[in-house]
Structure formats: structure tokens, C-alpha cells
Amino acid sequence: MSVAAPSITVRIDAPLPGRRTSEPVFFTVPGHLAAPLRYARTAAGETVLLQRVDARSGAEATTFVAIVDIESSLTLTLGEAAPAEVATGIRMLEGRESDCFVRLETGAFDLELCSGKAEGLGSSKWGIRHFRGLKDGFELLPSGNNAIGGFYGPFFTPENGLINPPEHTKVEIEIVERGPLLHHYRMHGLIPDGLLDELKGKRFAIDWLFFHKAPFFQRKYTVDPFQTVINGRSVTNKITVGDEFEGGPGHLVFDRFAAYGGTRYRAGDPYAGLLVDMVRETVADSANTGPKFEEFRAELSDIEAAHWDLYWRLFCAWEEVLDESEIRERLARVRAAAHVKADLTERAWTITDAPVDVSATPHETIFPGPASKTVEYDSASGRAMVWWTSQPSGAFQIVQRRQSGWVNWGSNGENECPELPIGIDIKTAYGPFAKNWTEVADRLETPLVVHVD
Template identity: 65%
Template sequence: MAPPTVVVSDVVPGRRVCEPVIFTVEGDLGGDLWLARTDAGDEVTCQRLASRSTPGRTAFAAVVTFEKRVDLTLTGPAGEPRGGQRYGIREGRTREPDAFVRLDTGYFDLEMCTGTAGGTGSSKWGLRHFGAVAEGVDLLPSGDNAIGGFYGPFFTPENGLINPPEHTTVDVEVVERGPVMHHYRMHGTVPDGLLDELKGKRFAIDWIFTYGTPYFTRVYHVDDFQTVVNGRSITNKITVGDEFEGGKGELLFDRFAAYGGTRYRAGDPYAEELVTMVAETMAAPRRGAAPKFEEFRRLLTGDMRSAHWDLYWRLFCAWEGALDDEEIRERLARVRAAAHVRADLPDRVWTLAGEPVEVSAVPDETIFPGPASKTAEFHTGTGRAMVWWTSAPSGAFQIVQRRQSGWVNWGTNGENECPELPVGVEIKTAYGMFRDTWADVADQLATPPQVTRDAR
């Protein structure tokens, strides 16, 4: 019998670099690693995928660099590395106390953390360090922010601002771990907030990294839910948030763009109303205040505008216990009502931008773009860019590029923390010097190569 051959073909123009390819062949093939040969004679390492193999069929993952088409012929099990050379993804020394793994994927240097449920930025689960190996710049140097958290519908005024990345921990299941692919699955339960319909909800997040690939993939799964946020019925939609930090006065990304043009409204009335309510709450007479309230009072004394943003929402967080649930409901209902009105006033005009948006130049250094499936944030000077593709569009986004603190955010929510990304959507996130080519990168993310069996 001739060795199995698969054909990898690409309809998108351009060269694919370390593109992950998953294929299945007949038979129960043992061994963790096999070798394949391309039609050009190059040797390719293939990792057997136990999670995707079934009786009588064996699945493999490989990464290939090609343009238009490449043929892969499976030749046999891989032997020991020649000359002691190691191929593939490597694990390194971790930095954070709650780190699960530090990876050098051959393209990315990243650290995945399980969180500590401490209620602060440094206690988040997700990717708390991330960068490109060649660039040598950590996009999350402090460990106080993270890529990959999800927030709405739990982190909403209606639910008492429960923050899953900060308020719970995750267990990490190793689905696949080899030189070609690492596949991890996070498992967690969201702490209960004010809304009964959101209590006891579990979630799982699949993360896939492949060797040398300039992007990674993730999918979020959450128990079914239906609730109301910002006056709208929300069924199985979430807010995914990716954060970046350049340090005070510095932005890692200073522009935002959506494929085909950006439709957005500038400013964040909700944040402004929340700040106002913090001041009112601090000034109100109060007997027998909770210790947590007194702690926040000390931290919020002085110039409130310069205080860390977390202090504003944490004061009204049901998990923190600074205020009782009834006061949280009453005060956040007023914030929500005022912000809801202000969001749709005639002076909140929609802007249709054909060019990338300089977010730090608009009010509140925040914009709320409309629906899109291909988006990017990039830096005009360095050329670095983060590119996102979602397999179904998010109905809205919140983009923040705050120069004063250096904090940048990409979130799949609309005004007043309303979640807009359907659960179960695949997210591919690329990073590199893609300022001028990000739309081409997004096209490649959206249309993976086709893999077929050679019928010859």
C-alpha cells in the first residue's frame, strides 16, 4: 500500500508561514511523532493527536510554510533527534507564582496563569506575559493584566460587577502537548453575583499554540444563560477582553481599524457616570462602614481622576463586600439609567472612518465600534500589530488606548458593558510587524488552507 498523502491547498494569495495543518489517515498508528515529506523533498514533523484520533483513524498536526499548495506524504515514525537537536515548542522557567506553563513556541514567548482569585489585576488567569520571540518585548510586563479573560454578562452593573478572571481560579487540562502543538483547556466556575439566572455558571476555554505560527487560537464555552444587560436580552453572548500595557505615557498600539472601515462612537458615558457615583458614595454619611469600604475610602482620597480604574468598579462589586447588595443595586441602577440615556443622545454621533482611528485622541480615550469579524490594533511607529479574526462577528467592541496609564484594551462588548460575542466562536489572534499588511493577515486567519486526501 502506498504511503498516505494529503494535499494542502490555499485559495488566499500570499505565503503561509508555519501554518498549522491537521489531517487524518486510515489505520491505528502508534508513536507520538511521525515524519512526512513534502513534494519539494522537505522533511516535516507530524505530531499524533490522541484527542482527535478514533478507532481505525489517526489524526496528526504539522506546520508547513508554503504558497498555494504543498503535498505531504507520511513516511514513518520519527527517530531520535539528530545530534541532540530538539525540534518544536519548548517549556521554560515561569515568572508568576500561579503560572501553569511558560512556552517558547518558536514565535511567541508566553506565560499562562491559573489565577489566584485575589480580586486584583495581578490575580487574573489567562496569558499574563506575551510577546514575539524575535522582538523581545513583553506586551504585559507587570503581570497585572492579561490576554484572554472574559467578563460579560457577569461583569455588568446588573450582576454586581463580578469579574471572572480576578474572582476565580481555573484548572488547566492538557489536551495535547508535543513539539508541534500544545492544546490546553481551562475549566472554572464564575462566582455568584446579584442575578439568579447567572449563578453557578461553569466555563471552559480551549487554547491552541503551534510551533512557529504567528497566531494562536481559542474558543470559549459557557453554560447556557439568558439575562438582560443594558435593557437588551442577552442569550449566550460574552465579553472577551485582551489587555496590553506600555507603561505610563507609552502605548503599545496607537490605532484601531476594522476591516472595510470603522463605524464607531467616541467616549464612555458609563465610565464617567461610575466615577461620579464613586464620589457621591464616598461623600455620603455612613455609620458602621464595612472594613473594605474604609479601605477604598483611603485609596480614593485625593485626585480621584488619577486613581486606578479598578478602584471605581471594585467599590460596587458584590464580590468585594464594600457595600451591601441592596445599595449596590440601587446605585448601579442609577449609573446604568443615566449612562443609557447619555449613550444615545444626539451628540453621540456615529463616525464612519475609512482610516485607522487614533483612539487616544477622542474623549475618554475610548471608542465603541460596530459589528466586525476582522479587527486590528497597531502602532504607527514600530509597525507592531495585533490582529483578531472571529468566526462570527462580534456585535460591538470597546477599544481603549489610554496614554496616561499606557493601558490598551480590545473587548467584545458595547456600551454599558453589554456583551456581544456569541459563545463558541473561534478566535484567531495574530501578532507581528503587520501594520501595513494586517488586512491580508486577517484574510488568511479567516480562510485556512484546505486539506484533502490525494486520490492517486
């Protein structure tokens, strides 16, 4: 079937008031249009570049993506194929990390997507390991020792021996789409086995979409089906997605958190404190005499100054510092105590319409309740990261730790219990959005409406 492209018109409507700039829009037209790039024209005669989306196109229909500025409505008429040499858009730059798969300058962000090194360290994680906004020039991940986009629970839990997929796995990255307007990458990985039989042999895929000039990126996590029990609760096909940021000791890149419609949370992290207590006990009285344990014992001699990673790594089945029976016994005691402490009545729920100063709370940690639209922002500069999930996460863990400068957005509740359904869409926007973040979140949630004639 062949359709002359100029006979096709596409009407795009903005369902929300206000101007939307650099907004990606997908639409499908009948017929097989093979050219990778094509022009379209507005009613005013302006030229708009289209990129063919190969993965969504076939013999009977062709899908395109465009990046548009729109106030209320816009009509495009498809035109002729565009030569590749005229296209300007997303640029690929030289990476900084040894495991860099691609570094992109999207027109909004400079980011580096890495495949991981499986060394059990923060610097070996897959995900986005550098991220800089082009408008403010601010780098959210300067060291490359943290990452945006990792997922953790139910694998990184005391029940499963604290398997850390981003640190313990390398991923293969597939190029799904690569053009001036859209880069789409798909990560594939196998999660190392931990202690729970029902979580062994699980594979995952993560889709990442980056658009030219758009102030957000998009992702989706797919994991082999599973059902287990974490924190005494049945967990079926839910994960913890964790986005990390770093400002360096004494500096926070974000110092406030809020959820759309108000934040309901409990402050403090009893589990973390109990894990530290168990580290002290293990270092003092474990009968283990292996060389790796002695190495950890030496590094943990000044426990207050030790890096947090050393605490959980001591009990990690992948690290094999302790044998499985000792890991199970010690973490079972941590879990039992944490279950009690988490729900003591003195840990009251706070309900507020005001943004939360997380670093002023116990353990510089809060556990907010269900939400689909959330923000972390810096109160001085106004820079903000806004998240929208197509289904709400049942809970979150938000950390803004001023001493280390580490900030985290995680889709888990107390005691590492994962709460985000797999297979949903996540859109994440970055920019000077502190004052209007709810409007940004509404736009992430509400796509443009397309009619093809």
C-alpha cells in the same frame, strides 16, 4: 484497521494568493497510527514532522498536525514514525508568576499562561499574563498585572454586581495536547455568584492552542447556557472577551484601531464617567461604617489619582464593600443615566476608512460596530495584533489610554453589554503587520484546504 502510512498522500492547497509560512494544518487519515510523531515527505524529498493529535484520533482514524510553508500547493507522503529525541519545537521555560501553569517559547512568542489567584486584583488574573514577540523582542505585558484572554460580561456588569471572572476565579488547566508542534490547554472554572439569579452557578471552559513558529494562537470559550438582560437588551449566550496590553504611563503599545472594511464607531464612554461620579457620591454620603468601606474611602480620598480598579471594586458584590441593597440601588441609578447618555444625538456615529487614533477621542475610548476582523497597531513601529472571530462580535470597546499606558480590545458594546457569541473560534496574530494586516486577517479566516488520498 491498520493502514500502512507510506501509502497515504495528503495534498494541501492554499486558497489565497501569496506565500504562507509556518502555517498549521490538521488532517485525518484512515487507520490507527499510534506513534506520537511521524515523518512525512514532500515531492521534493524534504522531511516534514507530524504530531499525532490524540484528542481527535481513535481506533479507525488518526489526526495529525503539521507546520508547513506553502505557496500554492504541497503534497505530503506519510512515512515512518519519528523518534521523540529528534523533535525540536515548542519549548517550556521556567515561569515568572507564582500561578504560572506553563511558560512557552513557541518559536514566535514567549508567553506565560496562568491559572489565577482569585485575589480580586489585576495581578491575580488567569490568562496570558506575559506575552513577548521573539522577532521584535517586545513585551506586551511586562508587569503581569493585566492579561490577554479574560472574559467579563455578562458577569462584569452593573446589573450583576461587577463580578470579574479573571480576578475572582481560579481555573484548573487540563493538558489536552503537548508536543513539539502543538500545545493545547483547556481551562475549567466556576464563576462566582453575583446579583442576577440567572447567572449563578455558571461554569466555563476555554481552549487555548499554541503552534510552533506560527504567528498566531487560537482559542474558544464555552460557558454554561444563559439568558439575561444587560443594558436593557436580551443577552443570550454572548460574552465580553477582553485582551489587555500595557506600555506604562505615557506609552501605548498600540495607538491605532481599525476594522476590516472600515470602522463605524461612537467615541467616549459615558458609563465610565457616571461610575466615577457615583464613587464620589458614595464616598461622601454612604451610611456604611464597615472597615472595608473605610479602607476604600481612604484610598479614594484623591479620586483623580486613584486606580480605575478601585472605582468598580467599590460596587463589586464579590468584594462586599457595600451591602447588596446599596449596590443595587446605586448601580441602578448609574445604569439609568448611562442608557440615556449613551444614545444622545450629540454622540454621533463616525464612519471612516482611516485607522482611528483612539487616544485622541473623549475618554480615550471608542465603541465600534460589528466586525469579525480587527486590528490594533503601533503607528511608529508597525507592530500589530490582529483578531479574527468565526462569527462577528456585535460591538467592541477599544481603549488606548496614554496616561496609564493601558490598552484594551473588548467584545462589548456600551454599558458593558456583551456581544461575542460563545463557542466560536478566535485567532489572534502578532507581528509587524500594520501595513498588511488585512492580508493577515484573511489568512486567519481562510484555512488551508486538505485532500487525503
